[in-house]
Amino acid sequence: MRTQNATAYRxxxxxxxxxxxxxxxxxxxxxxxxxxxTRTVPWRFAPAFNWGRLIGDPxxxxxxxxxxxxxxxxxxxxxxxxxxxAVLLNSPxxxxxxxxxxxxxxxxxxxxxxxxxVFRLMFSLDFGIVNKLLNSVxxxxxxxxxxxxxxxxxxxxxxTWRWAGYNAIIILAGLQSxxxxxYEAATLDRVSKLKQFFHITxxxxxxxxxxxxxxxxxGTMQLFTEPFLITERGGPGGGTETLGxxxxxxxxxxxxxxxxxxxxYTMAGLAIAITLVQxxxxxxxx
Amino acid sequence: xxxxxxxxxIKRFGVFEVVHGANIDIADGEFVVxxxxxxxxxxxxxxxxxxxxxxxxxxIAIGGKVMNDVEAADRGIAMVFQSYALYPHMTxxxxxxxxxxxNGNPKADTERRVKRAAEILRIDELMQRRPKQLxxxxxxxxxxxxxxxxxxxxxLFDEPLSNLDAELRVQxxxxxxxxxxxxxxxxxxxxxxxxxxxxxxxRIVVLKAGNVEQIGAPLDLYDDPANRFVxxxxxxxxxxxxxxxxxxxxxSAAIIELVNHGGARLRKPLREAFPAIGAxxxxxxxxxxxxxxxxxxxxxxxxxxxxxxxxxxxxxxANAGPEELIVERExxxxxxxxxxxxxxxxxxxxxxxxxxxxxxx
Ligand SMILES: Nc1ncnc2c1ncn2[C@@H]1O[C@H](COP(=O)(O)OP(=O)(O)OP(=O)(O)O)[C@@H](O)[C@H]1O
Ligand SMILES: [Mg+2]
Numbered sequence: 001m002r003t004q005n006a007t008a009y010r011x012x013x014x015x016x017x018x019x020x021x022x023x024x025x026x027x028x029x030x031x032x033x034x035x036x037x038t039r040t041v042p043w044r045f046a047p048a049f050n051w052g053r054l055i056g057d058p059x060x061x062x063x064x065x066x067x068x069x070x071x072x073x074x075x076x077x078x079x080x081x082x083x084x085x086a087v088l089l090n091s092p093x094x095x096x097x098x099x100x101x102x103x104x105x106x107x108x109x110x111x112x113x114x115x116x117x118v119f120r121l122m123f124s125l126d127f128g129i130v131n132k133l134l135n136s137v138x139x140x141x142x143x144x145x146x147x148x149x150x151x152x153x154x155x156x157x158x159x160t161w162r163w164a165g166y167n168a169i170i171i172l173a174g175l176q177s178x179x180x181x182x183y184e185a186a187t188l189d190r191v192s193k194l195k196q197f198f199h200i201t202x203x204x205x206x207x208x209x210x211x212x213x214x215x216x217x218x219g220t221m222q223l224f225t226e227p228f229l230i231t232e233r234g235g236p237g238g239g240t241e242t243l244g245x246x247x248x249x250x251x252x253x254x255x256x257x258x259x260x261x262x263x264x265y266t267m268a269g270l271a272i273a274i275t276l277v278q279x280x281x282x283x284x285x286x
Numbered sequence: 287x288x289x290x291x292x293x294x295x296i297k298r299f300g301v302f303e304v305v306h307g308a309n310i311d312i313a314d315g316e317f318v319v320x321x322x323x324x325x326x327x328x329x330x331x332x333x334x335x336x337x338x339x340x341x342x343x344x345x346i347a348i349g350g351k352v353m354n355d356v357e358a359a360d361r362g363i364a365m366v367f368q369s370y371a372l373y374p375h376m377t378x379x380x381x382x383x384x385x386x387x388x389n390g391n392p393k394a395d396t397e398r399r400v401k402r403a404a405e406i407l408r409i410d411e412l413m414q415r416r417p418k419q420l421x422x423x424x425x426x427x428x429x430x431x432x433x434x435x436x437x438x439x440x441x442l443f444d445e446p447l448s449n450l451d452a453e454l455r456v457q458x459x460x461x462x463x464x465x466x467x468x469x470x471x472x473x474x475x476x477x478x479x480x481x482x483x484x485x486x487x488x489r490i491v492v493l494k495a496g497n498v499e500q501i502g503a504p505l506d507l508y509d510d511p512a513n514r515f516v517x518x519x520x521x522x523x524x525x526x527x528x529x530x531x532x533x534x535x536x537x538s539a540a541i542i543e544l545v546n547h548g549g550a551r552l553r554k555p556l557r558e559a560f561p562a563i564g565a566x567x568x569x570x571x572x573x574x575x576x577x578x579x580x581x582x583x584x585x586x587x588x589x590x591x592x593x594x595x596x597x598x599x600x601x602x603x604a605n606a607g608p609e610e611l612i613v614e615r616e617x618x619x620x621x622x623x624x625x626x627x628x629x630x631x632x633x634x635x636x637x638x639x640x641x642x643x644x645x646x647x
Contacts, residue, residue, distance in 0.1 A: 187338070
């Protein structure tokens with residue numbers, strides 16, 4: 001047994017080495033860096049330098065506020081949408097199910113740059129199809145990119161478009177694991193389809209929904225691509241700047257690695273905290 | 287009053303017909319068991335009665351009212367599923383009361399019904415548990431309880447005991463029997479286990495490949511099966527079938543020769559039909575109807591192969607030419623492998639079938 005384990009670990013060594021160098025070490029290292037003043041040469045230990053700045057930095061609070069706002073609106077809307085999509089996908093009335101399943105999943109596969117470019121085109125002020133459609137039903141043109149509220153909405157729409165199908169596929173798997181005869185029993189109990197959904201389907205999907213919510217929260221906490229590419233680096237005027245974007249600007253534009261590390265740890269800490277609260281709220285009653 | 291009547295009921299899945307015109311009359315308060323091999327359409331028939339499956343042809347009436355287009359919930363039936371189909375996220379109590387609560391039944395009445403069901407099934411202690419905290423037998427009780435709470439006119443059971451171990455199965459069988467006596471309502475019970483059918487049923491419906499083969503009281507099916515299939519299906523161990531040939535017919539009897547037993551002959555009195563001389567027939571003899579040498583009408587020598595001793599009886603698997611026979615012997619008459627012995631067949635304790643399997647009386 002012992003020798004078997006030793007052999008196994010010898011085979012694992014290359015992987016463990018790479019894991020240690022490229023995963024473990026950066027995590028430890030950035031933690032240390034977050035306590036160092038990195039604008040001086042050489043770097044020196046100064047705990048208050050980054051963390052102190054973070055606590056009083058309006059740019060940080062702006063990014064935090066934007067990130068949480070997106071989180072609070074986009075994640076629930078997307079999950080609700082994903083549940084509806086999954087239920088429709090699961091319907092026996094649906095023809096060409098495989099096609100829809102692929103179509104729902106496809107956005108995840110599309111390259112980020114390409115998708116962002118298409119969104120910029122679609123939402124463009126004068127040439128975008130979205131404004132044309134709004135116009136045709138009598139709603140005046142919206143300048144999606146130069147006002148904060150539409151820009152935030154655009155980010156949320158984009159993220160939802162990209163990830164709702166992905167979550168729907170996961171929820172679909174959960175739906176399909178609910179045995180058919182439970183619904184038959186409910187039908188014999190004279191429970192309507194709608195009540196079946198709320199009293200049977202949703203409660204039984206809870207673990208899957210929690211899983212999707214946790215994934216989405218972690219993803220949204222790190223949100224970067226959409227504000228970077230679609231609203232052009234958090235525009236207008238930092239109105240859509242997220243923590244991920246702040247981290248990028250500090251670390252790779254201003255080369256202020258200490259502060260960027262502090263932001264990174266704040267993001268991770270928040271994601272963990274929100275997830276724990278979420279798990280606690282959704283725990284199984286004893 | 288809830289008699290159940292099936293008239294020429296047909297079921298097709300696409301172009302594939304799985305029930306070919308079933309005619310079954312079930313009286314109010316009767317316990318009827320549908321029995322047959324796997325895939326013969328028992329569940330399909332039951333689900334059509336429940337309203338979970340559309341009817342492709344014919345009529346199903348419950349309590350004198352044709353139910354073809356009536357919603358499942360309005361048919362006055364309750365069904366117990368093989369897999370229990372309990373609501374996994376609800377406690378036992380919630381499982382029992384769910385249907386009533388969803389339909390705005392008065393709270394006091396719901397409580398009364400749940401309490402009564404719990405008492406009948408002795409699950410009072412389990413009310414706050416969830417299905418996954420219950421044993422198989424307890425889950426089955428809850429599933430039955432959920433049916434009782436609905437106070438249906440007809441209970442439908444689809445192989446409710448097949449997921450239980452042998453001992454529990456016997457115990458639950460007795461409980462279901464008791465329940466039938468207590469409630470006095472019509473029960474339709476599906477199983478492929480002929481022992482369950484024999485012990486529970488007032489009447490048995492034997493099905494084969496979507497056809498009703500015979501309907502009758504358990505012992506009538508045992509004593510007087512309509513064909514070879516029913517004869518082989520009812521009774522455990524199975525009836526033996528011996529190849530035979532008609533060599534003569536005279537004086538309302540046929541002389542038949544057991545072709546695999548050195549020309550042993552038997553005179554079998556017949557009432558209805560006289561097959562042609564030379565016709566190939568099959569003689570059915572139940573394991574318990576082999577007598578000691580010389581005590582019957584026709585002796586055949588056999589060689590013991592394997593013997594199963596069950597205590598009160600033994601079953602000897604014996605070779606006789608190309609045929610394997612199962613012979614029941616009292617336990618005291620133990621046989622070892624390789625023993626040669628002689629068994630005797632009585633004409634009135636054997637059944638004659640034609641080549642197609644129809645009974646010749
Ligand atoms: N939804 C369906 N679509 C197509 N064919 C079906 C469907 N349900 C059942 N069948 C077919 O109908 C026949 C009868 O099935 P049924 O489930 O009634 O058998 P059963 O007698 O209950 O068997 P078992 O003892 O295995 O439960 C089978 O040949 C089965 O393949
Ligand atoms: Mg079945």
